Amino acid sequence: MRQIAVAAAIVMFLTPSPARAQLSGAAAQAESIDPPWGLRLAPEMTEHPLPANTSPAVFGIGDAADGDEDRDMSLKGHGELRRDTTIVKGDAVHYDMDRNVVDAYGHVHVVDKYDVFVGPEAHMHVEANEGTMTTPTYHFNLTGGSGSADSIDLIDNERSVIHHGTYTACQCETDPAWYLKAASFDMDQGSNEGVAHNGVLFFQGVPIFASPWLSFPLSNARQSGFLPPTFSLSSTNGFDLTVPYYFNIAPNYDLTVTPRYMSKRGAMLTTNYRYLSPTYSGSVTIAYLPDDALTKTNRYSINIVHNQNFGGGLAAYVNYSQVSDVNVTTDLASNTASLVNGQDIFQQEAGVTYNNGPWSVVARVQRWQSFSTAPPYNRAPEVDVKYNQYNAGGFDFGAEADATRFTISTADSTEGSRFTFNPYVSYPLSGPGWFITPKVQWHYVAYDLSSIGSTAPTGQPKSFSFNVPTLSVDSGLIFERSIRLFGTDYIQTLEPRLYYVYTPYRNQTFAPVFDTGEEDFGLAQIFTDNTFVGGDRVADLNRVTAAITTRFINQATGDERARFVVAQQYYFTNPQVTLDPGAAxxxxxxxxxxxxxxLKIGPGFTTEQAVQYDEQRNQLDQGTSGFTWKPGDREVVSLAYRYTRADEDLDNEAENQIVASGQWPLSRKLYAVGQANYDMVAHRLVAGLLGIQYDADCWALSFAVQKYTNISTSTTASSSATRVLLQLQLKGLTKIDNGLAEQFRASIPGYTPLPAPPEPESRFSNYE
Incomplete structure (x- = not known):
């Protein structure tokens, strides 16, 4: 039986010290952790720092005790010594008060703040939290890491050195799925970092990696260390291995260095530097492959993004991309990047912006690195000023002025400057269930051309201008009624809308096409006053757009359960302005x-359909239909059908594709993912992905087989290839990384990554 009197006697030998939890005065009041919302601490849980130059009291307890007063004390039978957050337990505990040293023997437990060490004996300097243990086992509470060793040296309350030991984050007593075995470990809780020297990594009992130096995190906080490596096998790159290393330089700076080896091409290095501050942020990414074994050239890509906030509405930005050749984006895309691309132009832009109240100003230089036979024009430079004022005596008015100098790398092309000025005024009127907005606009465009290409119209002047007015009226009604469908109360709306626009014809034959194209036709563009996008064309229109929408809204929740819309445009006269002056x-x-x-048919089930039908030709031009079912986390199935009747210039090759994708649990730990894009015209699989993800307690495995198609560019034909992707993540050893989740997210709408590791435990979780 323990003798409580023994504990009291030991305390009398020691220097008194204030208790860590006091119950007097303001300190006895419960405190809010995170005002104004948060849990309230019980008074007993309130911690108080000791006054300066005050040592914590030492408490001892045991079945029996003997010793000399103020010199030493021996505790026998369940001996226990406590000082602040350090606890030493053993069958026999001897405490030398003069040297402040404790020796423990037999079933020794040492608890040092967050960590627990167990062994046959321990020798500790109590005040310095310094000591040694032989053949210990240990558990680090914040990460759940554990292991065993020949011996361990406790340097202080944050650092320790493990000799000939093991380390794992798997929560099992024997046979962990993975573990590190090393000649020594340096564990630093202060910097949240562990370092293994001359270590070997074992997975499922098999050595898979060896290194003279290996760093790993000791908490879930952001920390320097390896990210999960990714393996792939493809017909274009062969065996492909990437091993990223993350440098946590500062709370607002980090660097990821990714060595990569491709058996068919060689070694490549990618660096990604990110920075963040209250006034600026950005990133710099550089990839370099010296002497590609296939192309016999040095290959690279550079991407720089910077955003700067000067305050007072003034800001600046940089968006710069450059590559060694057009095929870099397809040949050297990362193992986890989506490969369905065909990019042949790369933006190089820098600008200054100003936003203050009704004013908005952009001054920029925009250039393009282009590998296309029809590259876009550079803006060198452009200044755009907008002013918008709303509800000024009931009126909305404003203007946009833009001055741009256009240049292009293609020889024998038209170049020059363009100035546009577009003022407008409108008077919105509305009431319960109706609205009407008349609007008047003016379009002024002036050109000063420095060179005229051979394809320009005959008699092309260098300086000219044109003016075009526009009148529009937007109007609509909103009707509502209460109905009951399938036992549920709904509000049904009926919303007819009419939009009329009139723009007279102005001859724009001599206007070059610097940045203008025809606008897409759809619900998002049907209520616009111009069928062109850009500043070089203003369509002559005498047209009305009619649409009617009905919605069904759940009265109890406000959730929109269904929406139906029909819209069409009617022309009173044929438009004469065309993008190409010679077009009919x-x-x-x-x-x-x-x-x-x-429609939202049930929990997690949504479906959408859209059809564009040509009445004059009695044919379907575009159609999409699809549904998504997402009943829970990591449970999603999508199916979509897309149809587009192509233009005759494209040899009548219409888009006619079925796209299916999904993520579904096969068991508690195993998930399947997949995506397929099938072209019904070419009768082939354009893109496909099939993978599995296994999420164990301390490791995760992702595997996928992917077929991808590189879209043809001006210099390359379309091609398809297949690759195999594999990623193993050892939780607690490598930092958490999206890895293949980025590829799955790009391919599968609604994809949810695997669960994140649990939050670290409190030091009170395993309190002894």
């Missing part, structure tokens, strides 16, 4: 009919 004018009286619908 098309006889148009009515636009295609657009029909759309979206």
């Amino acid at each position: 004018v098309t006889d148009i009286r009515g636009s295609d009919v657009i029909v759309g619908a979206s």
Whole structure:
């Protein structure tokens, strides 16, 4: 039986010290952790720092005790010594008060703040938290890491050195899925870092990696260390291995260095530097492959992004990309990047912006590194000023002025400067269930050309201008009624809308096409006053757009359960302005009919359909139909059908594709992912992905087989290839990384990554 009197006697020998939890005065009041919302601490849990130059009291307890007063004390039978956050337990505990040293023997437990060490004996300097243990086992509470060793040296309350030991973050007493075995470990809780010297990594009992030096985190906080490596095998790169290393330089700076080896091409290095501050942020990414074994050239890509906030609405930005050749984005895309691309232009832009109240100003230089036979124009430079004022005596008014100098790398091309000025004024009127907005605009465009290409119209002047007015009226009604469907109360709306626009014809034959194209036709663009995007063309229109929408809204939740819309444009006269001055004018009286619908049928089930139908030709131009079912986390299935009737210039090759994707649990730990894009015209699989993810307690494995297609560019034909991807993540050893999750997220709408590791435990979780 323990003798409580023994504990009291030992305390009397020691220097008194204030208790760590006091219950008097303001300190006795419960405190809020995170005002104004948070849990309230019980008074007993409040911790108080000791006054300066005051040592914590030492408490001892045991079945029996003997010793000399103020010199030493021996505790026998369940001996226990406590000082602050350090606890020493053993069958026999001897405490030398003069040297402040404790020796413990037999079933020794040493608890040092967050960590627990167990062994046959321990020798500790109590005040310095310094000591040694032989053949210990240990557990680090913040990470759940554990292991065993021949011996361990405790340097202080944060650092320790393990000799000939093991380390694992797996929560099992025997046979962990992975573990490190090393000649020595340096464990530093202060810097949250462990370092293994001359270590070997074992997975499922098999050595898979050896290194003279290996760093790993001791908490879930951001820390320097290796990210999970990724393996792949493809027909273009052969065996492909990337091993990223993350440098946590500062709380607002980090660097990821990614060595990569491709058996068919050679060694490559990618660096990604990120920075963040209250006034600026950005990143610099550089990839370099010297002497590609296939192309016999040095290959690289550079991407720089910077955003600067000067305050007072003034800001600046840089977005710069450069590559060695057009195929870099396809040949050297990362193991986890989406490979369905065909990029042949790269933006190089820098600018200054100003936003203050109604004013918005952008001054920029925009250039392009282009590998296309029809590259875009550079803006060198451009200044754009916008002013918008709302509800000024009931009026909305504003203007946009833009001055741009256009240059291009293609020889024998038209170049020069363009100035546009577009003022407007509108008077919105609205009431319960209705609105009407008349609007007047003016378009002024002036050109000063420095060179004229051979494809320009005959008689092309260098300086000219044109003016075009526009009148539009937007109006609509909103009707509501209460209905009951399938036992649920809904509000049904009926929303007819009419939009009329009139723009007279102005001859724009001599206007070059610097940045202008025809606008896409769809619900998002049907209520606009111009069928062109850009500043070089203003369409002559005498047109009305009619649409009607009905919605079903759950009265109890406000959730929109269904929406149906029908819209069409009607032309009173044929538009004469075309993008190409030599193009024939098309006889148009009515636009295609657009029909759309979206439904939420049940929990997690949504479906959307849209159809664009050409009444004049009695044919379907575009159509999409799809549904998504997402009943829970990591449970999603999507199916979509897309159809587009291509233009005759494209040899009538219409888009006719079915896209299916999904993520679904096969068991508690095993998940399947997949995606397929099948072209019904070419009768082939354009892109496909099939993978599995296994999420164990202390490791995760992702595996995928992917077929991808590189879209043809001006210099390369389209091609397809297959690759195999594999990533192993050892939790607690490598930092958490999205890895293949980025590829799965890009391919599968609604994809959810595997669960994150649990938060670290409190030091009170395993309190002794």
